[in-house]
Structures are given as structure tokens and as C-alpha cells.
Amino acid sequence: MAASRRRRIRIGAASSRVDEDHIHLYPRVLSKEVLFLFIILTFEFMKTPEIPIGIPTNRNTAKDIGPLREALELNSSNGTLRSRYVPDAFFRSLRMQDIARFVRKGIFPLGILGDDMACEENLEIPGWSPKILEQAQRLLAAGRSESTAPEPYLFYPKNRVFQLNLGDPTFMTLFTRPDVRERMRFPYELLRAGKIATSYPNLARKALRYSNLLQPVGTENFDGQIESIVAIGDDPGVVGGLDVSRTGESIRKLGLSSYGSVMESRVGLWQSPRSPRFQSETINQVSDVIATLMERLKDFII
Numbered sequence: 001m002a003a004s005r006r007r008r009i010r011i012g013a014a015s016s017r018v019d020e021d022h023i024h025l026y027p028r029v030l031s032k033e034v035l036f037l038f039i040i041l042t043f044e045f046m047k048t049p050e051i052p053i054g055i056p057t058n059r060n061t062a063k064d065i066g067p068l069r070e071a072l073e074l075n076s077s078n079g080t081l082r083s084r085y086v087p088d089a090f091f092r093s094l095r096m097q098d099i100a101r102f103v104r105k106g107i108f109p110l111g112i113l114g115d116d117m118a119c120e121e122n123l124e125i126p127g128w129s130p131k132i133l134e135q136a137q138r139l140l141a142a143g144r145s146e147s148t149a150p151e152p153y154l155f156y157p158k159n160r161v162f163q164l165n166l167g168d169p170t171f172m173t174l175f176t177r178p179d180v181r182e183r184m185r186f187p188y189e190l191l192r193a194g195k196i197a198t199s200y201p202n203l204a205r206k207a208l209r210y211s212n213l214l215q216p217v218g219t220e221n222f223d224g225q226i227e228s229i230v231a232i233g234d235d236p237g238v239v240g241g242l243d244v245s246r247t248g249e250s251i252r253k254l255g256l257s258s259y260g261s262v263m264e265s266r267v268g269l270w271q272s273p274r275s276p277r278f279q280s281e282t283i284n285q286v287s288d289v290i291a292t293l294m295e296r297l298k299d300f301i302i
Helices: 002-046 059-064 066-072 096-105 115-120 130-142 178-183 187-193 201-211 226-232 249-253 282-296
Strands: 051-056 075-077 080-082 089-094 110-114 160-163 170-176 195-198 219-221 238-245 257-265 267-271
Touching: 051 096, 051 282, 089 096, 096 110, 096 115, 096 267, 110 115, 110 282, 115 160, 115 201, 115 257, 115 267, 160 282, 170 178, 170 187, 170 201, 170 226, 178 187, 178 257, 187 201, 187 238, 195 201, 195 226, 201 219, 201 238, 201 257, 226 238, 238 249, 238 257, 267 282
Parallel strands: 051 089, 051 110, 195 219, 195 238
Antiparallel strands: 075 080, 080 089, 110 267, 160 267, 170 238, 170 257
16 A cells, blocks of 8 residues: 555656646747747838839820830739839839829829829929919909910929820810800800810819919819710710810811810829838838839930
8 A cells, every 4th residue: 555655656746747847848939939930020020111103004104104114124923013123112003093092192102193193183283383373463464365275284293203205295185066166265265154074173173273264163074085075065064175185186086176285294203292101211212212213214204
């Protein structure tokens, strides 16, 4: 009996020692795992995020920026475009209107945009130039516009980094039906007679005010085919249209009469007016990406 009891005590003591060893072992193993995880997370946190840049997929614009894609040697990778010359950035191929919206919101720090779409998203500063004040004073003093062409929209492109000489510029053109033009020779007469059909309602209201003696302009928003809408005349409240035109061929083809353009638009690199949604350190990174793009695209910069 005594021997059996001594064996149980020895066995219990051994078990106790084993348990104590495991108790001391677990914290050492756990601490190594935690340390390893901490190192990994720290490394991931300290990694500099890549800068997203919007690049258009619009059919006409995409054709224009073909030389830009070649200069940057863009290659598709996992749904994005990458360039070995700009390793700290990747390119998202989207519609230009979506790029402009993302740049305005700060989702994209940079984007390739036309001036017209950038102005639609308020990336410019209207009324900044002294020329605009002179323009406004002249119109108000005259009480009417003596020009049969619309007044140009002058603005300061505060957030535009540079313009690119890629294809011919486009023009934001004001037009109407010939019978309306005969009765309304001056643009301000047209603008006061009804609404202007457009896919750029914000830009239209800003740009056409200067042709309407700084008075508000009514617009009707449509998703494309502005020339056809004006030519057919189904909406009696629509008296004219404002749309992008490169040569004016589509306007003439539908028998419409053009007053002229309110602005010229070229593609360029625009920067978000908002702080990046990433770490504050990326502000310097955005500047480095801009410098790299300027060097690589110097042959196209105006």
C-alpha cells in the first residue's frame, strides 16, 4: 500500500512538473507568434500605398490618348494598368465623367481629364481672371450683347497640372434649329426663350451666364444625343443645345445652326483639390508621381 501511494505521489509530482513546464512554454511560443505578427503588420502599415490615376476609356478620348499609353508603356495587370516608369502608381480605366467625380471627391489624387469635364465637376475657379470682370462690366454697361456669338467662358484652371497636346481640341458649342435662329439672332435671346439641352448642365449654367448678361440659364439634362433632341424638337421647352463638338459635322449633318463655342477643351492631368484619402505622407508621393509623369510626357505637354 505504501509503495503504491509513493508511486502515485511520484507520478503526480511528475505530472505537475510537466504541466508547469507547459505553462511556462506557452507564453514563450505565443510571444514569438505575436512578435512575428506585429512585424508583418508593421511592415504592411509602413508600405507606401500606390497612387491611383484615372485614365479615360471614352472611345474618342481613348483614341486621342493612345500616344500617352505608348509613352508610359501601360500594361494590364489584375484589372489595372501599370507602367514601369511610374512604379508608385497604377491607372484605372474609367469613363471620363467618373474620373472627374473621383478626382473631385479625392478618391483619385490624379486623373486624365478634358477641360470641359473638369469644369462640369467644379475643378476650376470661374470668375477668377480680371478679364472676366472686364467682360461682365462691358455686358452690363451695354445692357445686351452685340455679338451673334456666345461669350467665351473664361476660368482659372487651378487644379490642372498640365495640358497635353493629344489630338485636336474639342469645343463646347451652342446651337439651335434654323427657324429658331432666324427669330433669335443673339445668344441671349435664345437663352431667355427656353431651356438648353445638354449633358453638361453645371458647365452650361456657368458658361452661358456670360452670354445672358449674368442672368441664370435654364438647362435640361440629357445623356447624349443632344443634337438629335434639338433637331427633332419633341420637347417644346427646349430651344437649343450645348454639347461637345470637334468639327461641327454632326451639327451640320442634322441641319442645325451653330452660334459658336463657349470654350475650347483639351485633355490634361488634373489634381484633386482635396487631401488624399490615404496617409498624409502620400502628398509627397503624389508630387513625385507628377514629376515622373512630367518627365515622361514632356513631348506632349503644352
